Amino acid sequence: MPELSQRITQFTDSVIRRMTRIADAHHAINLSQGFPDFDPPKPLLDALAKIAYDGPHQYSVTYGAKNLRDALAAKHGRAIKRDIDPETEVLVTCGGTEAMMAVMLTICNPGDKVIVFSPFYENYGADAILSGAEPIYIPLHPPTYNFDPNQLEAAFRQGVKAIIVCNPSNPCGKVFTRAELELIGTLATAYDAFVITDEVYEHMVYKPHVHIHLAGLPGMYARTITCSSLSKTYSITGWRLGYLIGPEMIVEGAKKVHDFLTVGAPAPLQEAACVGVNLGDDYYHELIERYTKKRDYFCQGLDRIGLDHTIPQGSYFVLVDISQFLSMKRFAGWTDLAFCEWMAKKIGVAAVPGSSFFKENINHLIRLHFARSQATLDEALNRLANLTQLNDVY
Numbered sequence: 001m002p003e004l005s006q007r008i009t010q011f012t013d014s015v016i017r018r019m020t021r022i023a024d025a026h027h028a029i030n031l032s033q034g035f036p037d038f039d040p041p042k043p044l045l046d047a048l049a050k051i052a053y054d055g056p057h058q059y060s061v062t063y064g065a066k067n068l069r070d071a072l073a074a075k076h077g078r079a080i081k082r083d084i085d086p087e088t089e090v091l092v093t094c095g096g097t098e099a100m101m102a103v104m105l106t107i108c109n110p111g112d113k114v115i116v117f118s119p120f121y122e123n124y125g126a127d128a129i130l131s132g133a134e135p136i137y138i139p140l141h142p143p144t145y146n147f148d149p150n151q152l153e154a155a156f157r158q159g160v161k162a163i164i165v166c167n168p169s170n171p172c173g174k175v176f177t178r179a180e181l182e183l184i185g186t187l188a189t190a191y192d193a194f195v196i197t198d199e200v201y202e203h204m205v206y207k208p209h210v211h212i213h214l215a216g217l218p219g220m221y222a223r224t225i226t227c228s229s230l231s232k233t234y235s236i237t238g239w240r241l242g243y244l245i246g247p248e249m250i251v252e253g254a255k256k257v258h259d260f261l262t263v264g265a266p267a268p269l270q271e272a273a274c275v276g277v278n279l280g281d282d283y284y285h286e287l288i289e290r291y292t293k294k295r296d297y298f299c300q301g302l303d304r305i306g307l308d309h310t311i312p313q314g315s316y317f318v319l320v321d322i323s324q325f326l327s328m329k330r331f332a333g334w335t336d337l338a339f340c341e342w343m344a345k346k347i348g349v350a351a352v353p354g355s356s357f358f359k360e361n362i363n364h365l366i367r368l369h370f371a372r373s374q375a376t377l378d379e380a381l382n383r384l385a386n387l388t389q390l391n392d393v394y
């Protein structure tokens with residue numbers, strides 16, 4: 001048989017999605033892959049039920065249904081105080097996942113350097129390989145997950161095509177401050193690089209932190225492409241709807257990539273999701289209130305158990321330190337992946353090994369999320385409490 005491409009030998013399947021399969025196989029509570037276990041807002045479900053009979057059921061316009069592009073342009077335009085043309089500056093994609101891939105394929109030639117902060121969302125590694133880009137990783141230093149401006153400038157000096165900014169960050173929950181974003185913007189402008197933002201958690205930013213769209217900073221729109229998603233904001237990760245917004249020059253390129261990758265996002269789901277994008281501010285206030293309660297409840301539960309963890313400023317992920325367990329004889333030499341597999345089987349809670357997010361050699365962190373009902377979080381915390389009695393129980 002002929003060989004498969006070299007490209008696919010350079011990355012593995014997603015460890016995040018693999019952990020979901022492991023969770024399912026062992027009936028573990030899945031706190032690994034980030035998706036909620038509660039319903040989308042009722043207006044979306046009502047719209048979807050009606051659309052089932054009224055349609056559309058055929059291809060939408062390749063670049064996204066007109067009403068959805070209009071709604072996204074209006075929403076994002078309000079956020080960054082700018083008129084956005086829904087015809088030339090908005091592209092609806094199959095999730096934020098496709099948005100990021102489409103941008104990378106649009107702007108990168110093989111060998112182009114792209115700055116990625118570490119820890120980073122797992123997909124960027126594969127995106128870089130598939131587009132031929134060469135990532136330059138800049139560490140975000142715990143516990144604040146701040147970066148060193150000099151190190152960042154040194155990376156820009158190497159001649160980079162773009163920088164990816166995941167804000168709020170998955171997995172560390174960092175929300176970039178205005179000063180940090182301004183610095184990134186100044187460097188990108190000085191060294192003539194694009195800025196690609198991933199803002200899928202833009203509506204999950206906990207007080208006193210605020211979400212600032214990099215594209216809205218003075219002079220930044222022309223070189224910034226904003227990737228975002230309806231997945232998390234409207235609890236519809238399975239609908240596979242995302243988008244990118246930016247200057248026509250880049251969006252026109254991404255439209256071509258998207259056309260041949262997927263033709264378009266699902267038409268009936270775009271229609272139903274449009275109802276969500278048109279919801280008023282109350283929706284987003286309730287969303288952040290709900291997630292704030294979950295974050296506080298879950299983090300306090302981890303504290304009671306005695307597990308060290310991050311407190312996210314945004315997103316719904318916490319990084320939990322498992323050093324106390326890895327130092328036990330029974331786990332000597334174990335990787336964080338082995339620990340997560342064991343935990344799904346024996347403790348009944350699935351997490352993602354931290355090493356899938358860090359360029360640095362990190363083996364002592366696991367990622368959990370709290371986009372779960374109160375009852376599920378309670379049960380997960382009960383099970384995690386068994387970790388601290390390891391020697392007695394196992």
Ligand SMILES: Cc1ncc(COP(=O)(O)O)c(C=O)c1O
Pocket residue numbers: 034094095096097098121166169170198200228229230231237240241242
């Ligand atoms: C930072 C980040 N970007 C993008 C995505 C992909 O989202 P989507 O479901 O819209 O493809 C995720 C999903 O977990 C994510 O955490």
